Amino acid sequence: MHVAVPRPVEVPSRRFGRYLLRTRLGSGGMAEVFLADAVDLRGQPFSVALKLMRKDVPAEVFADEADLMGLLEHPNLVQLLEVGEAFGRPFIAMELLVGGDLGGLMRALCEQRRPFPPDMAVHVCLEVLRGLAYFHRARTRSGRPLGLVHGDVNPANVFFSGGGEVKLGDFGVARARSVDIGPADGVAAGKLHYLSPEQTRGEPLTPASDVFAVGIVLHELLLGRHPFRREETDPDVVMTAIRGARLSLPDTLDRTLAAILRRALAPDVVSRYHTAGELAGALLTWSLDTGNSPTREDVRHWLADVLGLIG
Incomplete structure (x- = not known):
């Protein structure tokens, strides 16, 4: 969920639902996180941190995190923007924090x-x-x-x-x-x-x-x-x-x-x-x-x- 440090890994731009994946920001045991771009209903471009579940992770594990984020709203917690699925992979779109981790x-x-x-x-x-x-x-x-x-x-x-x-x-x-x-x-x-x-x-x-x-x-x-x-x-x-x-x-x-x-x-x-x-x-x-x-x-x-x- 960052673009400054460490340096993002460049990946070929590809469409994932309404999002266009730009760079991979991080990778863990459950998911990968990408910088992704999209356009809102007013035609304005915006960017998110898109978390994609790995194929070998049980769907309910990812669903638990998405459900939990949907209940939480606090200025010191990363905010959920959208939950969805594309190409059989669940995703969580989160606010993009450009100051890094x-x-x-x-x-x-x-x-x-x-x-x-x-x-x-x-x-x-x-x-x-x-x-x-x-x-x-x-x-x-x-x-x-x-x-x-x-x-x-x-x-x-x-x-x-x-x-x-x-x-x-x-x-x-x-x-x-x-x-x-x-x-x-x-x-x-x-x-x-x-x-x-x-x-x-x-x-x-x-x-x-x-x-x-x-x-x-x-x-x-x-x-x-x-x-x-x-x-x-x-x-x-x-x-x-x-x-x-x-x-x-x-x-x-x-x-x-x-x-x-x-x-x-x-x-x-x-x-x-x-x-x-x-x-x-x-x-x-x-x-x-x-x-x-x-x-x-x-x-x-x-x-x-x-x-x-x-x-």
């Missing part, structure tokens, strides 16, 4: 040998937490709580608009307690290095699981490294490190932020921030106390500087 931004800063500014790191995580707070409290159209957990918060699923907005996307492995959505209990779905300890054990998840993932992202942004990454690629080794959740924080890190990280990344759910709102409150207090509160315009200019965006 957080993973691409981190790589761009690394290539430029520039650190991620602490105020921007806190701001990005605050915006993600605002989206998660809404997500966790979302209800069905009849008003019944869904009991949602995202389950896959990681830099590849955090996006930027050209105007400096921060949005969480990709709800493909989200779980709901009150309706049959998402992977079954006991299945550790999500990106390996961003699983919570309870997720690695296949336990029922609560919003605290997503809080842990945000803590990992915040650690990466502030310190430039993953807190539990190991050289070994064996998933069991990685999950053991996550379950232990042993932190080694430098003395140079702001003491308040260090305390926030320790609580967000507590391996025991009881000791962790229980909700996105609790962690957001701690980060907002730090921002206000230190005077580090970037505006959306600040974010827009910073993105333009790092990524070379125009406008």
Whole structure:
């Protein structure tokens, strides 16, 4: 769902329903995402991020994500535009976010040998937490709580608009307690290095699981490294490190932020921030106390500087 970083993969333009596929923006286990163009009812051209289900993925899995996106509307969540099917493949058309994803931004800063500014790191995580707070409290159209957990918060699923907005996307492995959505209990779905300890054990998840993932992202942004990454690629080794959740924080890190990280990344759910709102409150207090509160315009200019965006 981005066009700036990493560089899109050029594909031969081809028609897919009313959309013309231009470039492939990303690819995962469930779907491919393309930059696609179309024309609205007034004859005005527009572009979308078009997510196409892979042929070997059960249709109900893709339908769950589409149904869920149709229930959600929040400025910090990627918005659904249309759901449909063409040539036997279901698709989801989503708003196109030209500022790229957080993973691409981190790589761009690394290539430029520039650190991620602490105020921007806190701001990005605050915006993600605002989206998660809404997500966790979302209800069905009849008003019944869904009991949602995202389950896959990681830099590849955090996006930027050209105007400096921060949005969480990709709800493909989200779980709901009150309706049959998402992977079954006991299945550790999500990106390996961003699983919570309870997720690695296949336990029922609560919003605290997503809080842990945000803590990992915040650690990466502030310190430039993953807190539990190991050289070994064996998933069991990685999950053991996550379950232990042993932190080694430098003395140079702001003491308040260090305390926030320790609580967000507590391996025991009881000791962790229980909700996105609790962690957001701690980060907002730090921002206000230190005077580090970037505006959306600040974010827009910073993105333009790092990524070379125009406008």
